[in-house]
Amino acid sequence: MTGWRPTSALVRACLLALGGICGGVALGQEVLVVLAAPFVVLAAMGLASRPRGPVRVGARLDHHRLHEGQGTTSRVDVDDLTGVEHCTRVAAATAHVAASPPQGAAGSLVADGLPVLWFSPRRWGRRAIGAERVALTSAWAGWRWGPVDLPENGLTVLPQTAPYDSRAEVPQPDGLVGRHRSRRLGSGTEFEGIRLFAAGDRLRRITWPVSLRTGELHVVTTRAEQDAGVWLVVDGLRDIGTSGGIDGPASTLDLTVRAAAALAEHHVRTGDRVGMLVVAADGARVPLGAGPRHLQRLLGTLARVRPEARSVPPERLDLGAGAGSVVHVLSPMLFTPLVTATAGLQRGGTSVVVIDTLGEAFAGREADRLSLPALAARMQRIERDDRLRRLAALGTPVVPWRGPGTLDTVLQQLARRARVPKVRA
Structure with missing residues (x-):
């Protein structure tokens, strides 16, 4: 535990005051005593203003759960400010987190209030904020406490829910409380034909x-008295492209996570039951549910997706969507087992919609068409296009994510197709 130590200014003032007085007395030069007089005053005031008690310092965040683009304030707490005149804070830089002041350094007089720092996360995920050094200074800059390292605080950054709305009904709902009714016939009150x-x-x-x-x-x-059961399958295996946060270009995983957040918020807001499956090395599964608390659980699951995971799940994936549900597969479709599992759901009679989240991930790689990265990118794109053509041949619609209205036409076509008799393999 640190304590109060004299500053270099106090040591310098004491040495100059002592040297000037001793030199003036020994040499009989009054001018040396006059020149040393200001340093005598500074040394005396600095020695007299020494704080006596121990000090405990801590930092805290006003919020520990934010959306992308929102901000929070980091405050420093000092248990005893007796004799403290100035406080200085210097925070370490964190990836995808904007700070104010930009350098992460702030200082102020205690009489004007302890200095605060503002942080704004620019990308979803788990962020470590608040790893900083704090120093206290007494009056006349005579004594200094610290600097000491303060532990960092964890911040959960939820994906930004982009504006999304859809007027199309979910083709095969399953439940009882949502706004979207079932297209299947049953003992209900809504006229069908x-x-x-x-x-x-x-x-x-x-x-x-x-x-x-x-x-x-x-x-x-x-129509049966049932509401929509919606499953969101999130591909968290790879992150292609460079992420610039909400202010810059989006990688494939950025598009996937933000699109899943927008769809989850839309369906939960309309009363539908939503489930989620994250396909990743440390994937997660959230069962069907509804309500604001369930939406926060879904967003928290998305915020924990780790794009740096290198291992992949087994070759045979079980998406596990229940009968009568609609499945949104959000993926750039670069992982063959996921494509195979999607085709299996389609063959089983489940309404499946593939939302393409590749975006402009390959745009930068094709700048030099003769370079090795450009050739590899073109080969990946050819294989991906072949997979999408095969899915389309099975009847699975593939829609690029474009925000509001992305799925209106597709869901309306699926709703009409759901009423046509069909044979399930």
Whole structure:
């Protein structure tokens, strides 16, 4: 534990005062005593203003959970300010975190308040903020406490929920509380249509006006009282491209995470039940749920995705989406087992939508077409395009992520296709 130590200014003042007085007395030169008089005053005031008690210093953040682009304040706490005149703080630079002042250094007189630092995370994930050094100075700059290193504080940065809205209904909902009703027929109250009577239909569903007019029995069909079950499959295996935070270019993982956050917020806001599967080495699975607390759980799971993980999951992936759910696969589609698992869901009759989050990740690599990175990028793009063509041949729509309205047309087409009889392999 550190204590109060004399500053170099106090030591210099004491030496000059002692040397001037001794030299003036020994040499009989009054001018030396006059020249040393100011240093005598400074040394006397500095020695008299020494703080006596021990000091404990700590730093804290006003918030420990933020969205990209939001800001928080780091404050320093000192238990005893007796005799302290000035406080100085210097914070270490953190990747994807903007600080104010820009250099992360701040100082102020204690009478004007302890200095504060402002931090604004520019990218989602776990950030370590507050690793800094703090020093205290007494009056007349005679004594200094520190500098001491303060531990860093963890900050969870949630992905920015880009503006997203969709007026299309989810094709195959499953539940009871959401705004999007099921397209499947069942014992509900919402009118769906009129068709011919078939074996197993309830007699109370017969519509007699139509039956008498046509001469054949017809029944009224209704939608089931169910809401949407939406699964978000997030590809967190690779991060291609350079991330500039919310102010710069976006990498593939940036697009994937932010698109998943926007979709989760949209469906939870409309009352649908949302689940999530993160495909990564340390992947996570969040079961279906609804409500604001469930949305915070989804966003927290996205914030914990680690793009630096090098190992990959097994070759056979189990996306595990329940029957009657719609699955949004957010991926640049560069990992073959994920493509295979997506095709398996499509063959099983699940409504699957692939949201392409490649963006402009390969744009910088193709600047020099004869370079090795450019050739590798073109080979990856050719293989990826072939995978997407095969998925499209199976009936899986592939849509590039463009923000609001990205999925309107696709979901409307899936909703119409869901009512067509089909054979499931």
